[in-house]
Amino acid sequence: MELSGHKQPGKRQVVRLRVNPSQELQDGTYWARIKTTSTPESPPVEVGSDDNVTARVGINIEQVTGLFYKKGDVTTGIEVDEIQNTIIEENGQKRLVILADYQRTGNSPFLGSITTTLQEQGGETIEERFRSTSLYFDGTQREEFDITDLESGQYTVSINFRSQRSDISSDDLIQMEPVTATTTVIIP
Template identity: 60%
Template sequence: MKRISITVFACFLFGSVAFAQVTIAPTNLFLDANSRFGSYMVVNGGNQTQEVSIDFFFAYSSTDNDGNRSAVVDDSLVQQQYSIADYIRAFPQNFTLSPGQRQMVRLRVTPPNDLNDGTYWARIKTKSSPEAPPLELQTSEVVSATVGITVEQVTGLFYKKGDVSTGIEIEGIRSSLNDDGSLAVMVDYNRTGNSPFLGSVTLSLFNPAGEEVRRSFISTSMYFDGVYRQDFDLTDLAPGTYRVSALFESQRPDLSSNDLIQMDPVTASETISIR
């Protein structure tokens, strides 16, 4: 019997994770110097026994000048400054889940005592794959093949030390037309304070009469300075002078306000011409 392995990566830094046969909750953990222990639940909702392993690594999201977002996993300088990955232990780190079974994974963070005030973070990688059949069943006489799908689900852990703060300064709002005729709105921002901004961004487009004709809302994480981008469909919008407004808030529907570092809402607007 041949066994073919396929690895599927799933990155969920907010919301609930429900992928393949294994589910995880919650998908973000927040710890601090007074609470260095956390936990999350891994549930096997499928009909196959799953082998599960836990690992930790450092990564963050970044944007280019056009607001295109990507994950950065190889920035050693930033990792040295902000990573908590080397100081996390999982109990258990490797285990097997029968169909319908669940396992509480407990985490312990033991950071060095000389950390500066601020927020540090890591990614939790929960890898699951169907349990391999015993060797005596894998005979060469069987010509069929089984496909073993390995799913790697990535969630977040944040560790807050001392006085923490975050903020957003909007440098400006730009816009341009995409090749498909849609409008790209780009908000240049600086992230202030000593911690990432975890919150939401609302962009609104108002017509010449002051009526809101387009709106976008997204929960997001901003680790450093960057560009936030949102594309708007201009179908049915008449030419004219429009106004774009941007609102950054430290509120997210998927996270408790007690876990989020609060800041005053930040807003800015800019007029644009649609032809």
């Protein structure tokens, strides 16, 4: 569906979108993205230094909005299949790349956060990475750590998926039990 129209500059425009789902829909969360584009009222700025060189600068604003419809019993979950790690050495730096293959379970997308932690063998945290995310399909989560200054030895990487985000109320998130997967990494 595409809605378009032109209004006079400086005027407001209300666009209403109504969804009438079929009663035959299976339980689950249905989602879509609405992309809104606007162009400011003022015309592009023209810049010229002489007759041979000119430039035009224009700005378009795009906003993508998520639309979710929940029907019936909604569930979500994550299963971690495998965690792989690779050490990359370039230009005197060493990076640890972590790839966690996961499957999304349930009948709804996972909206939550992923925390990836690198720990010493004794359990002390060296570094932790946090990101809010939305997972609609099975995939691979990638994280990178700079390990240039770490001593050789055995380390632990843990990846935690949790249905919690700071930008979405927990009442609006489909909850699941947190999932944590770990792997051992040997740094030469």
